[in-house]
Amino acid sequence: MxxxxxxxxxxxxxxxxxxxxxxDERQEELTIRHGVEEPIYTTRDQGALVTVMKDGxxxxxxxxxxSENGLKQAFDKAYNWAFLFSRHSLLKNIEMPFSAHQGTxxxxxxxxxxxxxxxxxxxLLKEANSALxxxxxxxxxxxxxxxxxxxSHYYNSLGSDISQEIYSIIxxxxxxxxxxxxxQQRTLGGMRAYCQQGDFLSIVGLDLVKCxxxxxxxxxxxxxxxxxxxxxxxxxxxxxxMMLQIHESIGHPLELDRILGDERNYAGTSxxxxxxxxxxxxxxxxxxxxxxxxxxxxxxxxxYDDEGTPATKEFVIKDGLLVRPLGAKVAQxxxxxxxxxxxxxxxxxxxxxxxxxxxxxxxxxSSFDAMLASIEKGIYLKSNSSWSIDDSRNKFQFGCEWGQLxxxxxxxxxxRNPNYRGISANFWRNLxxxxxxxxxxxxxxxxCGKGEPNQCIRVGHASPTCLFRNIDVFGGEQ
Amino acid sequence: MKxxxxxxxxxxxxxxxxxxxFTAWFEAESLDYxxxxxxxxxQAGSVDQQYISIDLIAGQKHASCKLGLANNSALDKATxxxxxxxxxxxxxxxxxxxxxxxxxKDESSEYVATDQLQDKTWIVxxxxxxxxGLDLVGCYIGGPIYRGFANSFxxxxxxxxxxxxxxxxxxxxxxxxIKQSYSDTIFNIEIFQRxxxxxxxxxxxxxxxxxxxxxxxxxxxxxxxxxxxxxxMLNWGGFSKKSLETKSSPLMPLYNEQKGLSKHFxxxxxxxxxxxxxxxxxxxxxxxxxxxxxHGKYKNSLISPKTAKEYKLDHNGADDDxxxxxxxxxxxxxxxxxxxxxxxxxxxxxxxxYLNFSxxxxxxxxxxxxxxxxxxxxxxxEAPFSVMRFDDSIYRIFGDxxxxxxxxxxxxxxxxxxxxxxxxxxxxxxxxxxxxxxxx
Numbered sequence: 062m063x064x065x066x067x068x069x070x071x072x073x074x075x076x077x078x079x080x081x082x083x084x085d086e087r088q089e090e091l092t093i094r095h096g097v098e099e100p101i102y103t104t105r106d107q108g109a110l111v112t113v114m115k116d117g118x119x120x121x122x123x124x125x126x127x128s129e130n131g132l133k134q135a136f137d138k139a140y141n142w143a144f145l146f147s148r149h150s151l152l153k154n155i156e157m158p159f160s161a162h163q164g165t166x167x168x169x170x171x172x173x174x175x176x177x178x179x180x181x182x183x184x185l186l187k188e189a190n191s192a193l194x195x196x197x198x199x200x201x202x203x204x205x206x207x208x209x210x211x212x213s214h215y216y217n218s219l220g221s222d223i224s225q226e227i228y229s230i231i232x233x234x235x236x237x238x239x240x241x242x243x244x245q246q247r248t249l250g251g252m253r254a255y256c257q258q259g260d261f262l263s264i265v266g267l268d269l270v271k272c273x274x275x276x277x278x279x280x281x282x283x284x285x286x287x288x289x290x291x292x293x294x295x296x297x298x299x300x301x302x303m304m305l306q307i308h309e310s311i312g313h314p315l316e317l318d319r320i321l322g323d324e325r326n327y328a329g330t331s332x333x334x335x336x337x338x339x340x341x342x343x344x345x346x347x348x349x350x351x352x353x354x355x356x357x358x359x360x361x362x363x364x365y366d367d368e369g370t371p372a373t374k375e376f377v378i379k380d381g382l383l384v385r386p387l388g389a390k391v392a393q394x395x396x397x398x399x400x401x402x403x404x405x406x407x408x409x410x411x412x413x414x415x416x417x418x419x420x421x422x423x424x425x426x427s428s429f430d431a432m433l434a435s436i437e438k439g440i441y442l443k444s445n446s447s448w449s450i451d452d453s454r455n456k457f458q459f460g461c462e463w464g465q466l467x468x469x470x471x472x473x474x475x476x477r478n479p480n481y482r483g484i485s486a487n488f489w490r491n492l493x494x495x496x497x498x499x500x501x502x503x504x505x506x507x508x509c510g511k512g513e514p515n516q517c518i519r520v521g522h523a524s525p526t527c528l529f530r531n532i533d534v535f536g537g538e539q
Numbered sequence: 540m541k542x543x544x545x546x547x548x549x550x551x552x553x554x555x556x557x558x559x560x561f562t563a564w565f566e567a568e569s570l571d572y573x574x575x576x577x578x579x580x581x582q583a584g585s586v587d588q589q590y591i592s593i594d595l596i597a598g599q600k601h602a603s604c605k606l607g608l609a610n611n612s613a614l615d616k617a618t619x620x621x622x623x624x625x626x627x628x629x630x631x632x633x634x635x636x637x638x639x640x641x642x643x644k645d646e647s648s649e650y651v652a653t654d655q656l657q658d659k660t661w662i663v664x665x666x667x668x669x670x671x672g673l674d675l676v677g678c679y680i681g682g683p684i685y686r687g688f689a690n691s692f693x694x695x696x697x698x699x700x701x702x703x704x705x706x707x708x709x710x711x712x713x714x715x716x717i718k719q720s721y722s723d724t725i726f727n728i729e730i731f732q733r734x735x736x737x738x739x740x741x742x743x744x745x746x747x748x749x750x751x752x753x754x755x756x757x758x759x760x761x762x763x764x765x766x767x768x769x770x771x772m773l774n775w776g777g778f779s780k781k782s783l784e785t786k787s788s789p790l791m792p793l794y795n796e797q798k799g800l801s802k803h804f805x806x807x808x809x810x811x812x813x814x815x816x817x818x819x820x821x822x823x824x825x826x827x828x829x830x831x832x833x834h835g836k837y838k839n840s841l842i843s844p845k846t847a848k849e850y851k852l853d854h855n856g857a858d859d860d861x862x863x864x865x866x867x868x869x870x871x872x873x874x875x876x877x878x879x880x881x882x883x884x885x886x887x888x889x890x891x892x893y894l895n896f897s898x899x900x901x902x903x904x905x906x907x908x909x910x911x912x913x914x915x916x917x918x919x920x921e922a923p924f925s926v927m928r929f930d931d932s933i934y935r936i937f938g939d940x941x942x943x944x945x946x947x948x949x950x951x952x953x954x955x956x957x958x959x960x961x962x963x964x965x966x967x968x969x970x971x972x973x974x975x976x977x978x979x
Contacts, residue, residue, distance in 0.1 A: 098634040100594070105622065106607035108588070121584025126609045135585075142573075142583040145660055149579045149667050179632050201785035239786040242797065244900045246787070323576045325716065326677035326708045329892075329909075408958075410570075410586045449895040451907040451926045453714050456979050458905050458928060460897060478898050482928070482979055513678030513706070514572050514586075514956035537898025538932060 066216055068129045069111075069136065073218055076140055078114040078159060080217035082367055083107075083127070084409040091182055092205040093190040098183065108409030113139035117154065118147030123410040151395070158390035161220035162371055166364025168228040168258040169357035177261040182206055185269060192273035193236045198281050200244075201237040204273065206230065207253075207507075208260065213367075221369040229360060229519070231256040231507060232264050234273050238280035245283035245477055247276045247462050250301040251445035254504040256360045256519065263358065279463060282475050289464050289479040289536030295439035295493070296481060296532040297432055300502035302461050303524035305445040307420055308509070310485035311343075311350055312520070314454035315377055316511075317388025317400055318415040328511040329452030332486060333383070335396055341383040344489025349423040350378040352387060352401040353523075360505030360521035361418040365402065368413050372402035377420070381489075388415050407516035414512050419505075419521035425495025432494045432528045439467040440534055442479055450485075458482040478537030488529065496525030540567055540589075540685045541651075541697050543610065547591055548689040550616050554623050555595065555691065560641065564592040564820040565687035568960055571659040573679045575707065578670045583663070588959070592820065593619070595626040599635035602626040640844035640854070642822040647695045650816065654701040655725040656681055662726045666705065669728075669735045676716075677707025681726075684960050686815075688822045698816035698962075700724070704954040705731075708910060709738040715749065715923060717741035718890050718910040720764075722952040741911060750914060750922040756974040758885035758942075760878055760915075763949035767965045768891040770806070770866055772904050773933060775896075778808075778831050779861035780842040784850050789902045789933070793837045798902075798934045800835035801941040805869040807831055808841065813865025814952060815962030818856075819843075825856035831863070835938070866965040871944025873971070880918040881943055882971055886927075887920070888912045897930050905930040905978075928979040936972045943971040 065081065073079040085107045092099040109132060111122045120142025122135030147153060186204040193202035208230050215223040234249040249255055249272055257263060298306065314331040318324060333341070354362050354372035365371055370390055377385045386392075388400030392415050404413035433441075447460030464479030465472050483491075505521035544565045555561050567589040574582045589608040594601055604622045608615045663679060681703030688696040702724045708716040717738040721731060761769070776782035777790040792798035810817050811827040818824050823844055830838045841861040847854035858864075873881055886908075894906035907926050914921040932938075945968040953963035 097637060100636055100639075101602045101626075101629045101633055102604070103602075103622075103625070103629075104605040105618070106590075106605075107609075108607060118580070119582060121582065123584065123586040123588070125588060125607050126611055128609070128611065128614075131609065131611075138585040141660075142585070146573075146580050146583060146663065146667075151576055151579045151581045179629065183632070201787065237785055237787055242792070242795070242900075244786040244791070321576070322674075322676060322710075323574070323581050325576075325710060325714075326706060326718070330714055410588055412582050412584055414582075447895045447897060447899075447905075449893045449905050449907065449928075451928070452892055452909050453926070456907065456926065456928050458895075458897065458930070458979070460895070480897050484979075510957065513574050514570065514680055517957050538901035538903050 065129065065132055069132060072133055072136060076113045076115050078157065078218050079136065080112045080159065080215065082110045082409065083214045085212045087210045088207065090205065090207045091186055092203060093186045094203045095194055095201055096190065106408065109135060110406065110409045110412065111135040111139045113143045115140060115143040116147035117152055118143035118150040119152055121412045152391065155394040158394045159217060159219060159368060161217070162365065162369050163222045164364055166225040168226065182261060189234060189269045189273040192270050193234060193277050196277055196281055198238045198240055198284060199236050199277060200239045203235050204269065205233045215365065215367065215369045217369060223365045223369055225363060225365065227258060227363065228260050229256065229258050230260055230264055232267065232269055234269065234276050236277045236280040238284045240284040243284045245280055247280035247283065248444060249276065250504060251462065252506050252508060254301045254304055254506060256505045256507055257358050257503065258360060258362055259358055283477045286475045286477045288539060289476040289534065291535040293531050294534045295436045296529045296534065297436065297439060297441045297467065298527050298529065299443040300500065300524045300526060301444050301504060302442050303422065303527055304504045304506065304522040305448055305459060307422060307522045307524060308417065308520065309448060309450045310454060310457055310488065312387065312417040312420045314485065315387045316415045317386040317392035317396055320386060321392060321395055324511065327513050329454065332453040332455045337383055338386060338398060339384060342381050343378050343383045344381045345492040346381045347425055347492050347495045348378055348381045348489055349376065351376050351421050351423060352403065353419045353421050356419060356503060356523065359419045359503050359523060360519050362521065363418065366404045367406050368404040370402040370404065375401050387417060405518055407518045411512065411514060411516045414516065416511065416518050417509060417520045419523065421523040422525065424498045424501040424525045426497055427494040428497055429500050429526055432496060432526065433467065433472065434470040435494065436467045437469060440479060441465045441467055441472060447480065455485045457485060476536065479534065480536065481532050481534045483532060491529045491531060492527060493530045494528040496527060500526040541687070541699065544687040545695065546612060547615060547619065550619050551593060552691065554620055558597060560596040560691040562594045562641065562690045562821055563688065565685065566590045566959055567685040569682040570680060570960065571682050573663045575678065576676050578673050578675045593622060595623060595630065596639065596641065597630050599639055600630045600633055601636055601639060602629040602633065638845045638848040640848045642690065642694065643692055645692060645694045646822065646824045648818060649697045650699070652700040652724065654683060656701040656703060657726055662703065665726070665728055665731065669732055674710040675707055676710060677705065679703065679705045680956060680960065684962060688818055690822055694822050696816065696818040696822065704952055706954045709742060711742045711745035714926065715745045716910050720951065720954065745923055747922055750924045752914065752924045752927060754978050756976055758882060758971065758973050759975045760882045760885065760887045760969060760971050762889045762969045763967045764951060765888045765891040766868065766967045766970055767951050768894055768906065769933065769936065770868065770965065770967065772894050772896065774862050774866065778841045778863065780840040780850065780852065781846045781861060783840055789896060789899050790837065791900060792902065792934065800832065800934065800937045802834045803871055803944055804835050804937045804941060805833050807867045808863045809865045809867035809966065812867060812966060814964045815864050819858045823854065823856045829855060864963040866967065868967045870946050870948045870968040873943040873945045875945055875947050878945065878969065879915055879920065882915050883918050885915055886912065887915050902933040903930065904933065927977045929975055930978045931976045936975065940973040941970060942973055945969040
């Protein structure tokens, strides 16, 4: 490591600034699909991203050749981009955004146990898969475990020296049931929502086998269930769907690079504008949203972002008021406002951009029973199955795997294909009750897409169950 | 790069034991990118990446790994040998794979396109020069893509091509923009200048302000890029044999002949007209052309070797994900010059965005209009309209409500770059459909 640094320290002098981000990532995927063990799949990826600033221009060079020569070549490519196009750089008139920090971060040590034998993991998955497929109506099923070890280092010409070790585990279960011409799928929380930092031991408490039995029962219940009715209803949303709701209609619109227009050609713009921070009532006064990298088991916790900025918990919406964007140092300098440490790259081969990391709704004061009791006519929704929102992140339509009607404070009939739609700017103002800590769950997704070139990144969302009034609910094709 | 890959194959070949077999899949690219915002550069960089995926096989057991490579023989040899050792341990602990299928026929092939792509610096300079005074946003990506396959039976396949994609939008204000895509193997400045001129002319149409339309049913023209978005949803499990066997395909009602599509709607996987390799990651060759929907009827599905083994069928060279990579929708008889008059009163939709299923098993999908979409009255362009959500069924849009298909078709190169550049494309026409449901 020192070898690289010494070489770059000398070689990098012609730049106004340089940084070196290295990533060494190993992954393992184990799957049992419908009674058959799939081949074990592993990956190993190592690479480096060199960032150079020169005369206000910024350039990047990515390589898997971590020799001195490889890094020098990556530096030269980054330098040439920065130097040749500095006149056209969007950053040419901003102050130096980067600074020097030293430190380390490691996924909570208590959740990292001894290496668990492959046979132990496979045996659990086999048992879970057996539970999933134990009914003739189940036509497909899958139980899997995906684990990731990421070791990264960040250095820069200002003296930064940061090391981070992040271990993640992503369990997934799914059962597809079919009866006549009706097919329904039930999964563990939707899109791998139980992803978290830790290892095999961290998910023991989840009891995957018990979850598998429940998923199978619910999939079968859904193929017998009627279609969700079309009605204006109160909607009680479980944490595993709140996750998606936060992600699409709070997270993305608050990304500062979107607000500044960088993503208008691909991921989109935002209905939020710079002048709204500090004055715009985003939701009801019950809405408190934080950027929180400090929940140690949450999927996107870290000590520093990928530009070396220390990460701290910050409110982005406080008592319903919009207070702070999700923007890292570069965007903060461009917008002249404070943000958060969220410059993140999907890997060594992509430059950091403003991303969500952990974006959470803080727990409120209402118990699940109290929220349920307050509903005269409503629906309880769980586990995302469909997501669509406009490019300004306003008009949305989301679908869930599971719906259960509520009448006079009681959970009633299960319905299939529940969907709901709304407009972000109005939806959060209909937030009527926020669940307490007992309803609060820490979740996330490995699949957040954004950026050109494209980047798929891991994000965390924790939320209590929440109640919204008067939402447009409907089902599938009759 | 080809010799480098074949050197790696030799390392694997020498490392495997007599009773073992292997397949190797190689993906590499040198990528130059420049992101634009406000007609300037936000980020620009270069990426060199090489990956090899090895499947080590012993009897009916096997394990797979994907390895990043340094393009340095000594380092890469160590990485590969270490991975083979790990896979041997894994194989010892894993069960037989009843769906394992290996290509034992030697189907070697080679495709190397002449690299004509100009220097990245020159191209980016041209873009910046032509975009002066415009709020241009988007990304240039360019460079060579390499794909290779080899196995222990001596089969070798190679694909190599340099190309670029400039995916960009020129903004008027707010979310109003003209979206364009320009892709080729050589950057032709005259074509780009013409596109910029078209964008400038398009922007003037926003000057009159935008109209808000009410939810309801509208006659609509979907331009090729919008049609491609809808077809991409069908490609999400629609033609996968595994999805059909597990009753998960959105085309189940068509497959079961419960529902039909218009007799004018035909779709195929046209590898010969595509931009990617004709071999898949396990070394099986893809047919030149495979009809999937013919005159509104389900004709074929995409069957991977694994699915074929599972359901005791013949495969047709599909990858494990069983999706189209060279989508080809048949054209119709509507001339491009007649689109507005044929539409007469309705919505002209250039771009759709963020589609998803609202009822997957019945082929219902939802999505948003985006960029430059406008109302048409009495065969004349009227006014751009604010973004609208649609929620309708493919059985209506491509079925009873399909009215016209354009003669002309556009070749749309997939510009996705998650992890790596994608070698997919679509050749699609525009369509006019009646009573399209707009909901929000």
